Amino acid sequence: MTAEESKREITHDEFDPVGTLTLIVIYFAILAIMWFFMYFIEFAENGPTVIGVA
Amino acid sequence: MNIHTYEKLWLAASMVLIVGFIATVTYGAVGLGIAMIDDDESTIDPDSLDEDERFSDPRVEEMDDGTYEAYVVAEQYRFNPDPLVVPANSTVTLYVTSPDVIHGFEVVGTNVNTMVIPGEVSKMTIEFEESEEYGLLCNEYCGAGHHGMEGEIHVVPEEEFEEGEQ
Numbered sequence: 001m002t003a004e005e006s007k008r009e010i011t012h013d014e015f016d017p018v019g020t021l022t023l024i025v026i027y028f029a030i031l032a033i034m035w036f037f038m039y040f041i042e043f044a045e046n047g048p049t050v051i052g053v054a
Numbered sequence: 055m056n057i058h059t060y061e062k063l064w065l066a067a068s069m070v071l072i073v074g075f076i077a078t079v080t081y082g083a084v085g086l087g088i089a090m091i092d093d094d095e096s097t098i099d100p101d102s103l104d105e106d107e108r109f110s111d112p113r114v115e116e117m118d119d120g121t122y123e124a125y126v127v128a129e130q131y132r133f134n135p136d137p138l139v140v141p142a143n144s145t146v147t148l149y150v151t152s153p154d155v156i157h158g159f160e161v162v163g164t165n166v167n168t169m170v171i172p173g174e175v176s177k178m179t180i181e182f183e184e185s186e187e188y189g190l191l192c193n194e195y196c197g198a199g200h201h202g203m204e205g206e207i208h209v210v211p212e213e214e215f216e217e218g219e220q
Contacts, residue, residue, distance in 0.1 A: 012056055024064050031071060039078050044086055049165040051087045052147075052179035053094065
């Protein structure tokens, strides 16, 4: 099989980078979970908190 | 422009993420009431704190509405009063100032943390729930004795607080 034979043309929409999509989904999930823990558990639960300056 | 479906997906997801971040911070401010300490308090002459009605005698005082006000002086190298004794289940507004250099005012392990600047009064309202002892420390380098500048906040049961006042 030569390089010429193995070449296959696909259109723009036929190209599906499933691996990239999976990595991005995992990355987004990590971000969302970390944000939740950082804000709601580590920060907001870490009272007392300054609740006013008035 | 021809954008791939997957690309549209993660573009949209990142927008949702950003909106989510902003929404939680807004929720913190509006829902939980978390406030940022600012410089709204009027300035004060740091050289004559002893003539100031609030800071000449650093103390905790009960207000007419049942809340408390605490006047604290952070100076080289101590917090006055130390310990700062406040009742449990109370709302305390702290006024902190410095007669000498910039200090920090950090209630260890909590979100209560501010700078104390000579001439400025840092004002913050805090709710203390259960009886507990908190450490207090200076987190701005303030001189040779900085590392030893620490204090305590004692949150004591209401009865004990009233006894202590008499």
